[in-house]
Amino acid sequence: MPHAAPARPLADGDSLHALARRLFPIHRSLTGDGVRETLRILAEFVPLTLHEVPSGTRAFDWVVPDEWNLREAWITGPDGAKVLDARDHTLHVVGYSVPVDAELDLADLQPHLHTLPGQPDAIPYVTSYYRREWGFCLTQRQRDALRPGRYRVRIDATLAPGHLTYGELRIPGQSPDRELFFSTYVCHPSMANNELSGPVIAAALARWLSDRPNRLAMRFVWLPETIGSLVYLSRHLEELRRRVAAGFVLTCLGDEGTPSFLPSRRGDTLADRAARCVLSHLAPGFREHDFLERGSDERQYCSPGADLPICSVMRTKYHTFPQYHTSLDDLEFVTAKGLDTSLQILKRCVEVLDANAIPQARIVGEPQLERHGLYRRPGEPGGFPPRLLLDLMAFADGRRDLIGLSDRLGVPPWELAGPARTLADAGLLHLADADSPNPPRP
Amino acid sequence: MPHAAPARPLADGDSLHALARRLFPIHRSLTGDGVRETLRILAEFVPLTLHEVPSGTRAFDWVVPDEWNLREAWITGPDGAKVLDARDHTLHVVGYSVPVDAELDLADLQPHLHTLPGQPDAIPYVTSYYRREWGFCLTQRQRDALRPGRYRVRIDATLAPGHLTYGELRIPGQSPDRELFFSTYVCHPSMANNELSGPVIAAALARWLSDRPNRLAMRFVWLPETIGSLVYLSRHLEELRRRVAAGFVLTCLGDEGTPSFLPSRRGDTLADRAARCVLSHLAPGFREHDFLERGSDERQYCSPGADLPICSVMRTKYHTFPQYHTSLDDLEFVTAKGLDTSLQILKRCVEVLDANAIPQARIVGEPQLERHGLYRRPGEPGGFPPRLLLDLMAFADGRRDLIGLSDRLGVPPWELAGPARTLADAGLLHLADADSPNPPRP
């Protein structure tokens, strides 16, 4: 069901942050109506399509679980007053909790409570997708205030065959069969960096790419982490293998920390090379992680059986900031400025990949720039520096794409596409396809 | 003539040192009864076979020399008293000395005496295999005490056509055609590190491997250095080329110095990779030498014409300790502890090579460990850490064997074989043969 509503603008950090604020309070989980509502709001901005996959569907080594929908979850204390209510914070209930409605002593309740003693003001994020349990999460301070006595707990939820829901958007490009792939996840409740920064930036990138002619096709997916990417892979594996020139898992893009990079398993794919090249110019002190520190859907996309060229450009990486997977990962930690800077970096990555090509000289020797009207005297306006044109020609040996030439010449890759095109238009070089097919799987 | 006597245990440093003490006083040389006696004692522990190769046999650029047997060698001084007797120390006579029985002045004797002025208490080790000479070795202090006058010298030795003797042991493995090769030498008289540590450790490894099921076949040789390995190569070259997956020259394994490593000429063979990987965990500060510093039978095994994947794991390398090739290389320099630690390192090398394999994922994406009963919660006993299982699956791309995975994951290689086998048993990965054929010779 494509959503063709007139799309709203989503171009700067403020609009991104505003969208994140709308999505923040929704009860998301692996499955259920929270995911659907999230995708419908995103569809106001980009014409994504919702897909529903029945519970029980196989996805390689996995099976789509039952759908979980929460109606209410709360605890009342010995005096009958509400101690805790998932209406106050989505994190208060353990994700995929089975229904419960019972009275019990505090001592019997305790094993079902989750807190972070070291972060006494933070509510932890806990799920139990594949073990049938129920539980509540709260701050350590809240827990310490609980008095002995009888408590009533109620979780009114359905956990029954239904569907897993994901959103997809495909934007055609001039290339018939090569594309960029962007994957982000919509299964975490109210957390801002390790969730909402991803879908929101994905929407902004998709909006920007929808309004611009692209050489490469573009594919975006918003899906639940792990089971969602496995389901998507199981439906599109051969197509993705054949078409994806490079891809990005979008996550942790909203804080103001130093940019960081998690490479693909191979570490030297086109995606890795583009990301490293762009970061080396826009964030020279960026932090490169090892694939051993992986933790999001690259675990599936880069698995040996899939072997896709996909990496992650992030701000502060998941697992490495104290707010991670707690209620402190909120909309103060994620800022308009953080979102905006991340969007600019990713746009550069996309531009560089979309403009990439392998220059091959069509002449022997240097060109005589004057003859082609390409010589610019020092100080003259317009055109390109002659030395840059000559350097491009000198290295146009068919062994390096524009990203490799950027590394070799020490010039940002986005400053090479124009000169390369100009030299090609003058007949001095040929721009060959740089999106080589992916290597065969082992 | 196989020796099938019930083998004695040889499992710890003390038993190794005791065996070295028995072998120490024997008059060994390139050929002769000392070698035979040494091999017969070793045969009490492992069922090695003795081979006899006639003098005059060609071995590539070399010829097996005449057999040398010494009956006695001594000098008496002007007063008729014994100045020197090979019965006191086997090093007193130059190896392969021709017979002599003469009286001469001290001045005429001097050119036949060998001492180490810089180590006045050490008897040097001198041989003259291919120039017909005679001589005696003594300490500088002994030499300084010699008074002018007439001396009688007598070397009663035979140097005549006979045989070169070596020992060989082959232990079958499950693999029909891949094996590990261990070569050590038995041609040095009373020296403990640069000789006896090698044959004794070889015997202990052979004993250990005889009592355990091995994937790879195992081949051990005890032979005279240089001419012995050339003879062995000349008889088995094509077989060794075809079968040897990795090999080790065993020498200088008895002192307590920092472990060291001499790579093969290629430097990156399976043997080199296993040795470096094991040493990086068991002796992180190990010293890596250059193949230019070679000095034992890798000179033959790694020669371009043979090109076998053979390296040396040692303690303090020959040529680099002051006791080398002197009477100070004795059974105090070599200790039970030194022998024991070396044995443990070599056992690990063998284990790692015998368990080596190339994991290849059989699924797309990560496995759902719970479904396979492979998920262990933090603190639960038994099984393997889930993250280690997932890391193994994530890198099971058919491009790395377990040694390469050990390097990539930073986990000792012997901690990977069990998890890999468990994942294979669960049908999640395939373990492919890691003992690739040797590259063709140039």
Add this chain to the structure above:
Amino acid sequence: MPHAAPARPLADGDSLHALARRLFPIHRSLTGDGVRETLRILAEFVPLTLHEVPSGTRAFDWVVPDEWNLREAWITGPDGAKVLDARDHTLHVVGYSVPVDAELDLADLQPHLHTLPGQPDAIPYVTSYYRREWGFCLTQRQRDALRPGRYRVRIDATLAPGHLTYGELRIPGQSPDRELFFSTYVCHPSMANNELSGPVIAAALARWLSDRPNRLAMRFVWLPETIGSLVYLSRHLEELRRRVAAGFVLTCLGDEGTPSFLPSRRGDTLADRAARCVLSHLAPGFREHDFLERGSDERQYCSPGADLPICSVMRTKYHTFPQYHTSLDDLEFVTAKGLDTSLQILKRCVEVLDANAIPQARIVGEPQLERHGLYRRPGEPGGFPPRLLLDLMAFADGRRDLIGLSDRLGVPPWELAGPARTLADAGLLHLADADSPNPPRP
């Protein structure tokens, strides 16, 4: 027109410097009689052939320009006295100036004057090959002394269809189809390092190689920079591609600065490897530049369409010394000692390339040097160190040429050719051709 006059000696720095002094005052430019006169003087030393290429001839993206010949160029001041005369210094006139004969005010003259305010005693070197202009160059001090008033300027020059002239010398070698290539330029007027050191050293190398048997053929060209090398390439491209094993652009070889190196575009061709290897022994602190700093005819020879294995060994590189392209680049900056040392370095490069080969052992194992009369005891005269012979044999695996072996063994390459030949003569190794064909062009 070959010049077969009896060649004069040119073997040491003094004779090189004397030749440079003769060539210094000649009015050279891209074309014209100054080039011809220069080549005729060089022809007294080496039998080079002059070639004439008509104006208008195409050379890839370029066209041979009209020939320029200067008769006189001067300025007289308001008092009628000569202010400037090209007879005093060839740099006083802008190269390729169109004729002019006019009176004008100082203010109108100023735009035609070129000086270096930062180097007030230096006359700059200025040309205008492809824009029709006229101009004069002078020191800043001369310019500052000009008084307002009427000046007469006269440039009596012809710029008309004629020829481009270059010199070529080919010395046959034993090899039917492999050669070394040396290119230098003769288009700069009175400058000593960035011009004359090149043609003079080229002549000395050619003289030396003419009197010695060479395995490789040798080819030398003396031509105008850029358009000359393009013309030469356009006439000989396929032949050069097929034959040139390695080559050198000869320039900036006369000062006494630290040797420097500009690699080919590929950076690892035979020429690069030889140059780096020789420099690492003769000038261990040599400075390696990046191909991005290129500036002479490697811009053409190493262009992707030509892709020849050509590099530059220099003293202080063009663009990096303050005298560059000024009247200060004179015969005091260039010295006999500087020229002599450079000649020795280049001779070594040539020797190493001419003696290069890939040793391949013909035996298994080490040789028994005694059997071949190749064993030299420590202190014995003659022959080669046994360890060097054994090291050569140990690495004679057909994967390294003598240059690679020099790097591996840490021995100067010119100390390996003799031992390798001796081992080959003894039948112990085979010396295979090391001048592999150039890789195919992209």
